[in-house]
Amino acid sequence: MKSILSTALIIFIFNIISCYSASVTGRIYPNVILPDVHELSSNTEIILNGGEYVTYLKADSSFEIKNVKPGIYIAQINAKNYFFDKFWILVDETNNVSASKEATEIEFNDKFFKSNKCNYPLEVQAVLKKDYFEPRQTINILGFFKNPLVLLMTLSIGMMYIMPRLVSGLDEEELKEMKRNQGNVQDFMNKAQNGDFSQMFSNFLAEAQMASQNKQKKK
């Protein structure tokens, strides 16, 4: 009888002791980024403060970090292929645990913590699937023809065919005028190359005016 009592007492005391420090618990839930949580390997670690406390993911994708002393911790999940949110964990003197999402570049402060509190036990979801590789460019015929250089080339080749046909339809007078115009454009280009902008524009505008006047006169 005595022994039973003493055992009961020991168990009771032990239970009190085991309640003395807190456990940080949580679970990883599936989402669009990570539809199947079992994709995470058994090596997935949950660590507090860069290694102060470490535990591993269980098969049911839950985790429990035991015997955590009061303090402030950063909780993070080290998994292959996925990024997860980081959390601030606050274990207070009465071993209550509360959590908030962590923000890079901001040190823990009460105000931030209170305004960003999240559910506890932690409900963790993947944030991003890691895409390690650069996509390789494939040969895309359509894409090739969308290339501005190629477009220009095809256009100019096209012009090569079309132009003589257009020219052949003109009478001699119109041909002469066109040749003169071409000469003007040549002149214009030369001036542009020499950087003689003012003259270039004045000439060009003047000629344009003359041409329009001529046209009007013709009419």
Place this chain on the structure above:
Amino acid sequence: MYKNKYLSLIFFSILLFVNNVFAIYKDQAGVIDWYQALVGTPKISYFQKIVGRSNLIVGTEKNVIANLNLRANTINWRQVLKPDEKLINLAPFDNYIISLSESKTSNVRIWNGQNGYLFGEYILEQGSNENIENGDILVHNNYIYALVRGKTVLKINNLTKSQEGKYQLNDNYYSKLFYNEQLNEIVIAGKNKKDQLIVTIIDNNGRIVNEKSISSVKFEISNAFFTGKNLIIKDFEGKIYSIESNKEFAKSLIYKDIKELVHVNGDLFIVEINNNKNILVKINDNSIEELKSFESVEDGIISVFTNDKDIYVSKTTISNNNSSLVEIINANTKETIKVFEIKNKFTNNGRIVKVSLDSYRKRDGTILYRIFTVTQDGSIHLYKEENIVWDREESLANIIDLKFISLPEITKNIPEAIVNSSNIFTQITSRIQYQFTSIKDQIFGKNKKEYSGIEDILKRDVYGFRQLLLFYTKKGKLICIETLTKKTVWTRFIGKDIDGFEGIKLSNIRSSAVQYPPVVAAIATFNDNDEEHTAIFSIDATTGEDFNYTNKNIPSSMKYPFKLLQTFRLSINEKQDKIRITAIIKSENEVEFYPSTQEILDTIKEEEKPIFFNLNDKIEGNTIRGYKLYINDEKKPQIDLLYKKVFPEDEIIVSYGFKEPYDNVASLGKVLGNRNVLYKYLNPNVLAVATIKPDEIYTSILTVYLIDTVKGSIIHHSYYEGGGETTIMKPKIVQYENMIICTFWNHGAPLTTEEQDKETKKLRKNIKKGSQIVVFELYENEIENQKDTNQEFTSYNYLQPYIVSKAYILDNAITSIGVTTTRNGIANREVIVSLDNNELYGIHSVFLNARRKISPLTNEDKQEGLIQYRPGIPITPKSIISYNLPVTGIEAIISNPANLESTSLVAAYGLDIFLTRRSPSNNFDILSDSFNKPILVITMAAVIIGTIYSSKKIKDNDFKKAWKIKSAKKEEKDKAK
């Protein structure tokens, strides 16, 4: 909201710096890199039936728990414990594996044997670190009893997954747990400080039933066993004692003197008597009964294993030749049931040191045996009876040093006349002849025959991607692996049969040239008659053979009767073989040179420049000493102490700066946006040292000192509140060019209270818990275009550098740091860090820049390529150079240039090994992999066709014009007119 901000930051930076990130293509994975996952040398190994199938479970010196594949050379799963956690024991339990490991807490974990998932975890807070090795696991029905740190027994109920009890013992030197089935009691035995046997018996509920200590027997605790009724002990003299559970004394049993006692089951034991004879015996209450003896009388290892209800005992002979005999006896029927021979490459692996066996039934009902062996070098081997299934070079998990060896250029068929002739004319003519024949060979395809094997590997390729990686393990094994194909070129076990061999360092004492193969020196310490000695071996790096000096007086290996303090390579060559001299510091005023001849001393004296070196405390020390080594007038080497720098008492050194031996600097200055230049402070003698001291407000303070090692002056010193270390993240420093990068963990600021004044609150905003990277850039002068007028740098010139620094935070803890090196130092340097989530991450130099501005950028800053300062370094998956490979336990990252300026070979080692090629500035010197060759071909073809067509057309037209031929249409038109 913050999540989005964080994400957008990542995406923004990806977009912004997409050109700065050198990511690989999916099809390059495994082509430009290779990876070797390791588990380490097993200290615990056994076969366990999990869901009816055999599994090989190992617990290793590297604190890895792994399930190894029995068919292929792969790991089914592994759990790598954190660096501060030590694996003490493993035990099978149904389909689970129970592990006991010790860190600052005692951890009992139950793992799923099939997939490695954690099933249950029980943690016990511990105050002191005493007797962590004294742990044992006992499984009985659904209960797990774990003895931790020699004094506490945990009782775990696996059905309810709860810890049912924690029982404290009255002594803390217990180390073994046994179960007494008859009385349902737990027998706990140990050996206390007074070398007494201590035994405590507790009942199921932890109540102490009996406690006793016996001092009459002198024994080792590993030689204490429980038959289910009595404790059996072998003492130092080879006598066997039996202790009944209710008696207070040990009863001596009359038998021959034995050398070894192995427990089989119940009262069955294997004893080893003289002449290496092993006998299966039954130990009764008062007598010992011999049942069956092993036939072989060679030295061997006894192993016990079970299958169904049968218990088997095996003896595996260990000899210095290449084969071992395995003899298996069924302990129930007392019959020899199998004898076979396994092959072990003794010269390469050394003797077998550990054996585990397994038996399994094939479908046709025959029983087959597997044998798993661990050899002296640390490698592991699995046999299916006499046939080898696989070899794993697990010695690679204990690398002391790793060196890249560049290969010599193609030396084949170079005529003697070119190499050795002193007459220039004959040299030239034979060179021309040689070139001519080689051209002829190439044209007529003589050289086209396939080279096979090692010969071909030992040729340098055009880009220099093919190099040798020479690994040197702690136990003295040299493993040479080729970088392109991961093929092992040669292995050599120099530590075999040398007592207490411990590898120290590898040193390239001759790099390869056309006519000289590369030579390395492997330096080690060993024991001889309980005294520590030093040895140095000269080894030809292409073959692994001893290097024979032309001067026959120089031996290829040397042994010195002292323990070395420090060793380094001099820049002076031995004349005949062009071997660099190695200095081995014996004490603060004694030194040995290898090779050592009078001629060499003379050469050192001729140099006139003294050699400066340091004897620094190891990590956790606090002193740095600088010395000068020179040859005095009596032609004897002399060492003078120059300075001794002691850090304050509570400050301990936690890290020294690491420099790549190959550190070429292409540009002496940094060109700024306004086309002015800031000249780099390129003092080769700068050593960065990080120290930590505890602090009341902040947990600790980390200080970085930049010290000139020649004169011992502190160039710069800066401290970081909250800076410190965690079990995973130790401070690390890497130095290159004028840059110093230090990483450490910041414990963050303490919580502020209302009482604290505003200033303290302001201060604490600047630090954040997490991993931190500090970058220092050293310049000669703050004023632009100011260059030190001296042509040659000397530490004795007064030149105080201008130092810029910035601190950054990274999301993950950093376990080690390295930097890429290129041939001429023109390409950008990329800092490579290994993270605690088993990734290797490349940080582009644009982020780790101390000149990043906090204020908005001006046009000049933009031209310089600066980006605005943000404390966080974004983690982009494309910069993870190890992509999805779990590169675990990395302790060092080293690099070596390839022949291509853009490319650097990077190797990371620790537990796993990873080798890759990095081009931080992209492949500017070769056509990039992303270059679209088909488009080029299509465009070229189109242009050619166009040209041909149009030239034809023009010719046609000209012809028509000349003959005034009108086209049919025109004629019709004219006619119509």
